[in-house]
Structures are given as structure tokens and as C-alpha cells.
Amino acid sequence: MNLIHFDIYQQLLKEKSGLVLSTDKSYLLESRLSPIAKKWNFETLDAMTIALQGVPDQKLVVDIVEAMTTNETSFFRDTRPFDMFKDHVMKYMKEARSDKKSLRIWCAAASSGQEPYTLAMILKELEPQMPGWRFDIVATDISHDILDQARQGIYSQFEVQRGMPITLLMKYFTQVEEKWHISQDIKNMVKYDYFNLLDSMSALGQFDIIFCRNVLIYFDQPTKGAVLDKMARQITPDGFLFLGGAETVIGLTDNFKAVPDQRGLYGIPTGPHFAA
Ligand SMILES: C[S@@+](CC[C@H](N)C(=O)[O-])C[C@H]1O[C@@H](n2cnc3c(N)ncnc32)[C@H](O)[C@@H]1O
Structure with a gap:
């Protein structure tokens, strides 16, 4: 993913959820957002990124935020x-x-x-x-x-x-x-x-x-x-x-x-x- 596209997701996630995405996490974007692009029938991840620059469907934004959250947890975590x-x-x-x-x-x-x-x-x-x-x-x-x-x-x-x-x-x-x-x-x-x-x-x-x-x-x-x-x-x-x-x-x-x-x-x- 190029830096401009990375920037778009970085800003969107910060604004919508507070999540700070450092540049070393760009691999996470690719792996977590490719299934979302597929779900929304975009040919490629880049095509989805371009769509985000217009007036994006808010349901797509929700899907992106959800895909980027880390849900790691367990019962009695840390005891x-x-x-x-x-x-x-x-x-x-x-x-x-x-x-x-x-x-x-x-x-x-x-x-x-x-x-x-x-x-x-x-x-x-x-x-x-x-x-x-x-x-x-x-x-x-x-x-x-x-x-x-x-x-x-x-x-x-x-x-x-x-x-x-x-x-x-x-x-x-x-x-x-x-x-x-x-x-x-x-x-x-x-x-x-x-x-x-x-x-x-x-x-x-x-x-x-x-x-x-x-x-x-x-x-x-x-x-x-x-x-x-x-x-x-x-x-x-x-x-x-x-x-x-x-x-x-x-x-x-x-x-x-x-x-x-x-x-x-x-x-x-x-x-x-x-x-x-
Ligand atoms: C790593 S889990 C922690 C779960 C549990 N508290 C624990 O310690 O095991 C982080 C959770 O925070 C949620 N989360 C991330 N950003 C959030 C926000 N802005 N508001 C509310 N929940 C958020 C994620 O969806 C995720 O389920």
C-alpha cells in the first residue's frame, strides 16, 4: 500500500475510533482490509481506498473500523x-x-x-x-x-x-x-x-x-x-x-x-x- 493510501486509513481510524496506526502496521491494513474490499465488491484494495476519498458509505466505514480493532481477550485475563x-x-x-x-x-x-x-x-x-x-x-x-x-x-x-x-x-x-x-x-x-x-x-x-x-x-x-x-x-x-x-x-x-x-x-x- 502506498503512503498516501496509508495516510487515508490512518486519518479515518484516528477520527472514528481513536486507533493510532503506525507505519510499521501497514501489513495489517492489507491483511484485514482485503476481505472488506471483497465483501463490498471492489476489484482491489486501492479501488476501495479511492472510493473512501469521495463521500463513502458509512456502513463501509464501520466495516473498516471493525476490521482494524484488535479483539484479543480471555477469561480472567492476567488473573x-x-x-x-x-x-x-x-x-x-x-x-x-x-x-x-x-x-x-x-x-x-x-x-x-x-x-x-x-x-x-x-x-x-x-x-x-x-x-x-x-x-x-x-x-x-x-x-x-x-x-x-x-x-x-x-x-x-x-x-x-x-x-x-x-x-x-x-x-x-x-x-x-x-x-x-x-x-x-x-x-x-x-x-x-x-x-x-x-x-x-x-x-x-x-x-x-x-x-x-x-x-x-x-x-x-x-x-x-x-x-x-x-x-x-x-x-x-x-x-x-x-x-x-x-x-x-x-x-x-x-x-x-x-x-x-x-x-x-x-x-x-x-x-x-x-x-x-
Ligand atoms: C484488546 S480488546 C480488550 C478487551 C478486554 N477489555 C480485555 O482486556 O481483555 C480491545 C477492545 O476495544 C475495542 N475498542 C477499540 N476502540 C474503541 C473505541 N474507540 N471505543 C470503544 N471500544 C473500542 C475493540 O473493539 C476491542 O474489542
Whole structure:
């Protein structure tokens, strides 16, 4: 792909999804967009690129953005955040929300559902200790296709093998031929919706806990900062934000601060998780 054509995709992806495409990733464009060109009956990828310079069909733009997103995820990804969620965050919330007995959790880049379903399974396991509690998990993503997959809750042997304790697999999944179907009970705990992190978050309401893991890495510094600032307005003053292992708030925003001794966990600096 020539540099001018590369530039067109670079700008389009940045504007529509925040994704920063470095020149060393041009091979990704070729391999991921050739099937889209074929689907849209363009003779070549170049022909599709030329069409994009006019007034492109917005459905084509959506297909291009979806094709370029990286949806890598797994159940209990990195283990530690989910131990922290169970042992630290939920321990705090059990006390702090003992009057209300309800929690709102947002998975902001949910991909094919493994992250929100992991949270749902952990909360289901906690139910006997928290009778009468209501847990709402809102799971969003920019990719409609990946959201459809997440809603189905059907996974391959390989996907369930990665990180999932066998006891939970046996308890919350049913094997149907080669695939594993997550139980309706767990599915009912998660509500999926399309949401682009570049958009205004004010209509989403307040959350006690936000998971925004392994998506900021694809954005440039100003976009990362802007997303974090918007999230700070959607989180309760004593809420918790989880970021991915390669992500941080340092140098991006003063509206979140790392919770001491809990790697990858952040809170509002004026909140109760920090000594005055
Ligand atoms: C690598 S996955 C991370 C999934 C999960 N959070 C995890 O850590 O395992 C990144 C997800 O972010 C989504 N994404 C990319 N840009 C986005 C945007 N601007 N708004 C919302 N989601 C976005 C992608 O579609 C993809 O599903």
C-alpha cells in the first residue's frame, strides 16, 4: 500500500475510533482490509481506498473500523485484576454500599464478552455472602460484530481453556458439540451496548467500578487523557477504575490516582482510598 493510501486509513481510524496506526502496521491494513474490499465488491484494495476519498458509505466505514480493532481477550485475563476485584474492591463495596445493596459496573471495551462474564461469575460466586444485592454490568464496545458474539456467549475449547478455573467452567457452561455455552443466569447479568469511547459519556450515568483494559494502548496521549477525564466524571467519588497491565494514568490526567499497593487500580484523588 502506498503512503498516501496509508495516510487515508490512518486519518479515518484516528477520527472514528481513536486507533493510532503506525507505519510499521501497514501489513495489517492489507491483511484485514482485503476481505472488506471483497465483501463490498471492489476489484482491489486501492479501488476501495479511492472510493473512501469521495463521500463513502458509512456502513463501509464501520466495516473498516471493525476490521482494524484488535479483539484479543480471555477469561480472567492476567488473573491479578480479578483477585483484586474480589478481595479488595468488592470487600470495600460490601461495606460502603451496605445500605443501597446495588452496584453498577462498566466494562468499557468488552470485546467478545470474556471480561464482563468473568465479573458476572465472580459476583455470582459472591451472592451467598451478599444476599439481596443487585449487580448491573454494562458492557460496551465499538464493534457491533464483537458485541453480537459476546451476546451469544458461545466459546471454543481454546477460549475457555485460557485462564478459566475448571470448577467455574463446569458450573456456568454447557458443552454443545465442540462449543461451550455460558449459562443464561450469567448472560442475564450483563447488558451489552455499542459505545465509542471518543463520544460523550454523560448519558451513561454513574458507575461504582469501571474496567477499561487494553484499549487505551491503541490511542495517542491526548485521546487517552480525554477518555480518562470523561470517565472520572462517570465514576462515584469512591469508585475504582481498572486499567490494563501496560496502561497507566500517569502523565495523562490528574483526575485519577493509583491506589497504593494495588497495581492497575485507580481512584479519584480526593476520594477515600487516599490519605489526605
Ligand atoms: C484488546 S480488546 C480488550 C478487551 C478486554 N477489555 C480485555 O482486556 O481483555 C480491545 C477492545 O476495544 C475495542 N475498542 C477499540 N476502540 C474503541 C473505541 N474507540 N471505543 C470503544 N471500544 C473500542 C475493540 O473493539 C476491542 O474489542
